[in-house]
Amino acid sequence: MRTMTAPRNGPRNAARLRPVRDPAPSKWGYRWQRWMLTPGVRTGLRLGVPALIVGLIGTAWSANDANRALIVGRYDQIKAAIQNRPEFMVTELAITGAEEELADVVAELVSVTFPVSSFDLDLEGMRAKVAALDAVSDVYVRVGDAGALEIGITPRQPVAVWRTAEGLQMIDENGVTSGNVALRAERRDLPLIAGEGAKDNLTEALALFRTAAPVAPRVRGLVRIGERRWDMVLDRGQRIQLPTADPVAALERVIQLQETKDLLARDVLLVDMRNPGRPTVRLQKEAVAATRNAVSTGANN
Numbered sequence: 001m002r003t004m005t006a007p008r009n010g011p012r013n014a015a016r017l018r019p020v021r022d023p024a025p026s027k028w029g030y031r032w033q034r035w036m037l038t039p040g041v042r043t044g045l046r047l048g049v050p051a052l053i054v055g056l057i058g059t060a061w062s063a064n065d066a067n068r069a070l071i072v073g074r075y076d077q078i079k080a081a082i083q084n085r086p087e088f089m090v091t092e093l094a095i096t097g098a099e100e101e102l103a104d105v106v107a108e109l110v111s112v113t114f115p116v117s118s119f120d121l122d123l124e125g126m127r128a129k130v131a132a133l134d135a136v137s138d139v140y141v142r143v144g145d146a147g148a149l150e151i152g153i154t155p156r157q158p159v160a161v162w163r164t165a166e167g168l169q170m171i172d173e174n175g176v177t178s179g180n181v182a183l184r185a186e187r188r189d190l191p192l193i194a195g196e197g198a199k200d201n202l203t204e205a206l207a208l209f210r211t212a213a214p215v216a217p218r219v220r221g222l223v224r225i226g227e228r229r230w231d232m233v234l235d236r237g238q239r240i241q242l243p244t245a246d247p248v249a250a251l252e253r254v255i256q257l258q259e260t261k262d263l264l265a266r267d268v269l270l271v272d273m274r275n276p277g278r279p280t281v282r283l284q285k286e287a288v289a290a291t292r293n294a295v296s297t298g299a300n301n
Helices: 010-017 027-036 039-062 065-083 100-110 123-131 199-211 213-218 247-261 285-300
Strands: 092-096 136-143 148-155 160-164 167-171 177-181 192-194 219-225 229-234 239-241 268-272 280-283
Touching (some): 100 148, 160 199, 199 229, 199 247, 213 247
Parallel strands (some): 160 192
Antiparallel strands (some): 219 229, 229 239
């Protein structure tokens, strides 16, 4: 039998025969190392984890009612200190574009006690209140640079007075009420219209008033009849009945007769133009009686 003899330097050679361990990481270890080297993960570990810890601590602290009340109270104090700084204070009211009477109404309506912080002013609510006034067409509300609450008003411009069962109302060119008038004498500068549906035909009414300019001092107003046509009322009890269709042309004919024949200067009670092809004139009772007497006297002679 053949025997194996141990080689010289046995332990050293045995170490050489052992397998050498591979220093490279495993597959999963490699992936873990690569993932940890990702910039997003590194940033998350550096910032996100501390932020999460702080957030958890803050949430636990604010879960206490007393702590929350402390936070709210401190916030209100800081907010009030900022809002009440001099640069944010409003000290006066400035109303522009309105007459004194309307300005007084607006000042009473907004009802602001000065000084007041601009943060405490409901500008949109004020604007809505002022815009709801009949006499106001448009309005803006803002805080000016000089610490004044500025209200700029564009008033409605009345073009006529409308007599209704409730009284006298001023209306603008769109037929929108712009205010009330106690007495007709207060707005003699505006033409007068009356009757149901008069303001719905305001454009036509204004055209008639312009046509009647040569006799304007004698015109008392226009009356809408049956919501179909107009009667022009003059002083001395005279009336011009106008047709439904093209009343302006019919009135022009009457004005021409006045300028050439002094029609309205005579004892005429009514000029009926409802049938433009056959205008009719009605005399006053005294003129009719005088005419009959003259005819009777002439017949007797």
